[in-house]
Amino acid sequence: MSAPPVVPASFWDHEPVRRALAERHLGRVIRAYRCHPYHGRVALPQTVVAGWLGITQAQLSRVENGPPLVHLDRLSHWAELLGIPESCLWFALPDQVVAGPSKSQMNTYEEGGTTDRRQFHALAALAGIGATGNLGLLVNQVEPPRAIGMEQVQYAASLVEAFRSADAVIGANALCDAAIQVHRRLSTWAATTTYSRSVGDALQGALADLAIQAAWLAIDADRRAEARPFLDEAVTRARIADDLRVEVRALACMSLLLREDRPAEAVQCADAALRASTGWATPRLRTLLHLRAAHAHATMQDRSTFERQMTRARSEFDGGSHEDDLPFISFVTAEEVTGIGGLSYLVLGQPERAATSFRAVTGAPSAAHRRNAVYYKVQLARAEWWKGDVDEAARVGIEALPLLGPVQSGRVSRLLAEVRSRLGASAGKTPRTRAFVEAYDSVRT
Structure with a gap:
């Protein structure tokens, strides 16, 4: 049949x-x-x-x-x-509407202090995207259950998918606090309640996945110092659950976190992930890990090893998608391969090649990965400035400004602020650079 x-x-x-x-x-x-x-x-x-x-x-x-x-x-x-x-079924199908926090619950948060208001906005974002699961867990100070079953594990897993989908479109600023809070709540439940061995293994894997997602959201929200503890925890939980796939994902995210300040360790994380995934990694996963290593080598100014890693990444990418591809690598597209190449050329002091890469990425942006498209648009403005073409940098910056409304990413905002600072300080400002600075100041104040 x-x-x-x-x-x-x-x-x-x-x-x-x-x-x-x-x-x-x-x-x-x-x-x-x-x-x-x-x-x-x-x-x-x-x-x-x-x-x-x-x-x-x-x-x-x-x-x-x-x-x-x-x-x-x-x-x-x-x-x-x-x-x-x-x-x-014991879980909700995608077409089932999940109720967000009630109006009275939202009012309670609005009347609270700064922390409550941040949580309120995070809850509003999750309710707006229709996150799967019971958002009451985030709002109500409910007591831990006496025993954990697969329902709570399913809830944790569904939130990972909800955060991942939302982040690709709207960025991390509105989601980071919610991810940290739900991770804290579910971790407390895991530490203070009882469950069977099978539920325990699944729970450790789900909490590790949620910790990795919280770490990534902290990175994108430009709260990098908060990310490392989540990744350390994720590796520990993955080993307890004997889940190599989650451990490899944590190492890949750790490599991303470390590549700017500690690139040698970033390379070690990527290499460890490649070793751990030997025998089961799909071409897309190997592509990502070689990209992580390539960018770290570029940061260390190791051009030859960078080129070798990029060649391996492109070769693996040509292997195509696979039925065993993990959900989190859906962002590993041809545009992402080109974009990581552009970032690497930028740190290697080749802004012309970087600008060519970023222009190729931003020429046909993906609606499913809107935040990445905005990120590379801002990187293009940076590359044009490093080339010395301040007019083109200003033009690209003007194009990027309206995109920052729906995409709230602290990392992207910081990079665009850098462009504004450099163009604002440029000697002999042109009409276009003045227009960008004025537009930026009117939007960002």
Whole structure:
């Protein structure tokens, strides 16, 4: 069969199916689905069902017999594909509207102090993007549950996906506090309540993922000092859960964090991630890790090693996407490869090559990665200034200014402020540089 059959409503009342659903383990649900007597006396082969799900037979075997899945995107896609009724599920499907904080809850935050107001704006941002999960966890000072089940693990995983999707579009400023708060709350629950071993392994992995996301948001919000503890914690939790994929993601983010101030350590993190992912890394993941190493080598002014790493990154990227690609590397596109090359040329003192790279990236920006498009637009303005073309730098800066409204990224704002400072101090200001400085000052004050 090329697609799952339409099954009657009574199909889901079969005892093995009901038991698997009650255990909140989609892998066991799939196994019960395959072995259902509705299909005949012989169970559906794993190869057939794996084909429906877009994975291999070996992967399906691991899903059926391993720990419960926690990634909401995969859970939702497979549940819809198999036609599992929403009433049987323990998670929300993407088209289900999730209520944000109530008006009274929002008013309570508005009436509070500075910290409460920051949390209020973070909550408003999450409510606006329709984050999956119970936002009451962020608003109400609820007591920890006596025991943690897969519901809380699913909640943590769904928030990682929500933060990641929102960050790509609106930047990190409005999300960073919310991510830190929910991580703190769920970590407290994990430390003070009880849970089974299988839930514990899944919980450690989900909390590590959430810590990495909080670290990245701190980096993009230009609160870099807050990022390192989250990444140290993520590595520890990933090792407790024996989850190499999460550990590799933490090392990749650590390499990004360290590449400006401690590039030698950034290289070590990228190399460690490459070693840890030997045998299972997809071409896109290897692309990212070689890009991390390339930029760090460029920062150390090691041109030959930088070129070798960039060549490897481009070669891996040509390997294409893969069904096993981790969700967090969706931003590793052709534009990102070109953009990292541009950043590296800039630190190597080659602003002409950097400007060419940034112009290629910003020529066709992606709506799904709007923050990155704005980031590279500002980098183009910086490269033009380093080239000595202050008029072009001002023109690009004027184009970038209106984009900073919907994209709130402290990192991008700091870089554009640098452009304004340099153009404002330029001798013999031109009409265009004056126009940029005036426009910047009117928008940013």
